[in-house]
Amino acid sequence: MQILPHYNKNKINSNSQIKNREINFNGLMRLDPKTYAPLDSWFFRDYTTLKTATDEIKNSFPQGAEILDYACSNGEETISLKALLPDTKYKITGFDTSESALKLANRGVYTVFSHWYDSFLLPNTYPKSKEAHLKNSFYNIMEETFPAPQDRLINNKKAYFDIKKSIPEFLEKFFCINSEHKNSIDIRRGNISNLDKYRTSNPIGAVFFRNALYQMIGNDLNESIEQRKTTEFIYNKKDIINNFVDKLYSKLDKGGVFVIGDHIKDHLFLADKNTPDDEIIFFKDTPFFNPENKFHRQASYLRLFKESPLRIALEKDKKFKAVGFSKTWLDIGGTKVKVPTVWKILK
Numbered sequence: 286m287q288i289l290p291h292y293n294k295n296k297i298n299s300n301s302q303i304k305n306r307e308i309n310f311n312g313l314m315r316l317d318p319k320t321y322a323p324l325d326s327w328f329f330r331d332y333t334t335l336k337t338a339t340d341e342i343k344n345s346f347p348q349g350a351e352i353l354d355y356a357c358s359n360g361e362e363t364i365s366l367k368a369l370l371p372d373t374k375y376k377i378t379g380f381d382t383s384e385s386a387l388k389l390a391n392r393g394v395y396t397v398f399s400h401w402y403d404s405f406l407l408p409n410t411y412p413k414s415k416e417a418h419l420k421n422s423f424y425n426i427m428e429e430t431f432p433a434p435q436d437r438l439i440n441n442k443k444a445y446f447d448i449k450k451s452i453p454e455f456l457e458k459f460f461c462i463n464s465e466h467k468n469s470i471d472i473r474r475g476n477i478s479n480l481d482k483y484r485t486s487n488p489i490g491a492v493f494f495r496n497a498l499y500q501m502i503g504n505d506l507n508e509s510i511e512q513r514k515t516t517e518f519i520y521n522k523k524d525i526i527n528n529f530v531d532k533l534y535s536k537l538d539k540g541g542v543f544v545i546g547d548h549i550k551d552h553l554f555l556a557d558k559n560t561p562d563d564e565i566i567f568f569k570d571t572p573f574f575n576p577e578n579k580f581h582r583q584a585s586y587l588r589l590f591k592e593s594p595l596r597i598a599l600e601k602d603k604k605f606k607a608v609g610f611s612k613t614w615l616d617i618g619g620t621k622v623k624v625p626t627v628w629k630i631l632k
């Protein structure tokens with residue numbers, strides 16, 4: 286994996302650049318040391334989607350609701366949701382399966398980077414930023430901290446030192462939840478497969494499961510394309526997804542939303558061994574394909590689901606309707622394609 290080109294692409298040099306850019310954030314790569322599953326997350330990731338989802342929640346549940354943030358990793362997503370829904374009537378719980386992510390959540394130390402997309406959040410860095418309200422919502426629950434040396438080692442050190450070498454002014458700043466909000470962020474072990482077993486007397490207003498479904502169903506799309514790995518067809522993606530959507534439908538309250546990620550792996554799915562030919566499309570025939578890219582050309586005949594099985598399951602019997610969208614692409618040079626990320630239950 287080439288780290289530097291990716292980070293150079295995200296570098297911010299000036300105020301005018303930030304003013305003309307859509308708000309966006311990024312983070313350093315992090316892997317689970319046991320499973321090697323990606324754990325990376327960052328504050329306000331896919332802000333467009335978070336904004337639409339939290340506005341929907343406020344509209345549908347003015348009296349308050351419970352929000353289940355599955356696959357929250359070490360908690361940047363849960364904290365971002367709390368920042369956008371600060372009222373205590375919205376009870377937000379983060380869940381993750383990774384021991385390593387939960388350990389980090391327990392430490393409660395987070396980073397924001399200067400000269401980076403998330404510079405939006407640093408005090409005085411871009412004071413005229415049109416996103417000042419976001420910064421205010423962040424500082425409502427977070428404060429800068431100066432952690433002990435062992436708590437500073439929370440990022441991918443190779444990524445950090447590589448970028449620091451190329452951009453010497455690049456800085457990590459450390460943050461923690463302020464004392465007023467410490468008890469309002471609850472992060473625990475939890476697997477979304479057990480969603481049906483979650484018990485509460487409150488209405489469930491939202492289930493988040495962003496950029497993680499691919500881990501549950503083995504949708505190793507980038508790996509198949511970038512590293513030309515032969516995929517093990519051991520999953521039956523359709524069955525797993527259908528089963529999951531049934532649980533989701535029975536748990537979510539009227540007016541509630543289900544939120545997925547803006548990563549391509551939540552939207553474009555590798556076919557399984559037993560997927561019939563009439564449900565298949567070759568990669569070269571999808572809007573994501575870029576013929577100029579060598580990896581894309583090598584993967585021209587990769588077999589994919591013509592329609593996202595998740596989308597089909599959600600739309601079946603008019604269970605859910607897409608109400609929020611984002612853009613995604615295969616980030617080794619593909620075209621950006623609009624995809625649904627916020628789904629509203631129709632009950």
Ligand SMILES: C[S@@+](CC[C@H](N)C(=O)[O-])C[C@H]1O[C@@H](n2cnc3c(N)ncnc32)[C@H](O)[C@@H]1O
Binds near residue numbers: 322326476494546
């Ligand atoms: C790439 S991170 C995404 C984090 C965050 N949702 C985001 O979009 O920034 C994927 C996370 O999903 C978690 N995960 C994978 N399968 C899960 C499951 N079945 N239930 C709960 N968490 C899961 C992983 O441990 C990891 O922390």
